[in-house]
Amino acid sequence: MAARRGRIAHRWRHRVRRFAITALFLAVATGLWHFQERELRDGLSWQGVTTWEDLTPLTFHRVLRNDGFLVGWSDVRVNPLWVSYLLQRVDDPSSGPRPGFRRDWRALWPISTESYFGSGYDRGHLAPNYAIAAVHGRGAQRDTFLMSNMSPQRPELNRRLWQRLEEVVMDHFVPRFAALQVITGPIFPARFQDNVLNRVGLVEVPQAFYKILVVPGDEPRALAFIMPQRVSGDEPLDDFLVSIDEVEARTGLDFLPQLAPASAEALEARVDTAGWGLEAVARLPGRF
DNA sequence: TTTATTGT
Numbered sequence: 652m653a654a655r656r657g658r659i660a661h662r663w664r665h666r667v668r669r670f671a672i673t674a675l676f677l678a679v680a681t682g683l684w685h686f687q688e689r690e691l692r693d694g695l696s697w698q699g700v701t702t703w704e705d706l707t708p709l710t711f712h713r714v715l716r717n718d719g720f721l722v723g724w725s726d727v728r729v730n731p732l733w734v735s736y737l738l739q740r741v742d743d744p745s746s747g748p749r750p751g752f753r754r755d756w757r758a759l760w761p762i763s764t765e766s767y768f769g770s771g772y773d774r775g776h777l778a779p780n781y782a783i784a785a786v787h788g789r790g791a792q793r794d795t796f797l798m799s800n801m802s803p804q805r806p807e808l809n810r811r812l813w814q815r816l817e818e819v820v821m822d823h824f825v826p827r828f829a830a831l832q833v834i835t836g837p838i839f840p841a842r843f844q845d846n847v848l849n850r851v852g853l854v855e856v857p858q859a860f861y862k863i864l865v866v867p868g869d870e871p872r873a874l875a876f877i878m879p880q881r882v883s884g885d886e887p888l889d890d891f892l893v894s895i896d897e898v899e900a901r902t903g904l905d906f907l908p909q910l911a912p913a914s915a916e917a918l919e920a921r922v923d924t925a926g927w928g929l930e931a932v933a934r935l936p937g938r939f
Numbered sequence: 940t941t942t943a944t945t946g947t
Binding site: 744745746748749767768769773775776778779781782784785795804806809810811813814817818819820852938939 | 940942943944945946
């Protein structure tokens with residue numbers, strides 16, 4: 652009897668030890684994973700990864716990490732709320748052929764490439780094909796064609812005004828400053844119920860789009876734009892300048908959250924175009 | 940194809 656009780660106690664000690672070792676291993680592994688994931692995200696986003704100002708169902712999102720850029724994905728809007736990427740000067744910028752649009756299985760909803768057919772909207776890249784391909788390579792280029800990087804854009808915006816802005820970023824601002832942090836995304840009407848049925852397939856249609864450009868460094872510069880869906884496409888780019896604070900007010904997001912409060916105040920509250928040479932490129936004609 | 944769908 653005593654011998655049997657001893658055997659049971661021994662078996663339980665064995666089980667407890669095995670459980671403790673497994674738990675310790677899991678804790679270390681998840682700790683390492685989180686550490687590594689944070690390092691990787693920080694490397695893709697200067698002064699912190701975009702987050703929400705107030706957590707509501709309309710600002711909640713999860714971060715999808717791609718090759719070369721991050722996506723703040725909302726399962727409520729069925730849209731990226733923001734994408735974030737760094738561009739550096741490269742010697743011989745070029746991109747391969749367009750790889751074709753692909754479903755992203757990390758998005759909760761089925762967003763097929765066909766849902767845009769006949770909708771009157773383009774599948775508009777948020778992280779752009781050309782700039783990402785030229786700076787981050789072929790694998791990153793492929794990731795820009797995931798449907799989780801798309802938002803419905805009117806053709807006159809996507810192919811003309813927005814395209815001109817992306818071209819100016821890559822051909823003028825990146826060479827000028829050597830590096831640029833870009834954060835871009837959609838803007839929705841203030842009241843969710845006004846727009847809830849305005850969708851392409853499951854994807855809610857934004858009313859406008861923002862793009863924030865930041866020159867990283869000790870004395871950062873920033874430029875921000877908000878462009879509405881309905882444009883002719885030939886407008887001067889500087890017609891659409893806004894402050895970062897205005898983009899935050901319209902999106903409920905907090906950009907550059909790690910920036911020291913004094914720098915944030917100076918950078919985000921004003922529209923300051925000094926040093927960008929924007930006037931010289933604001934009226935360049937479109938490519939298409 | 941530094942944009943993309945429509946229609947040939």
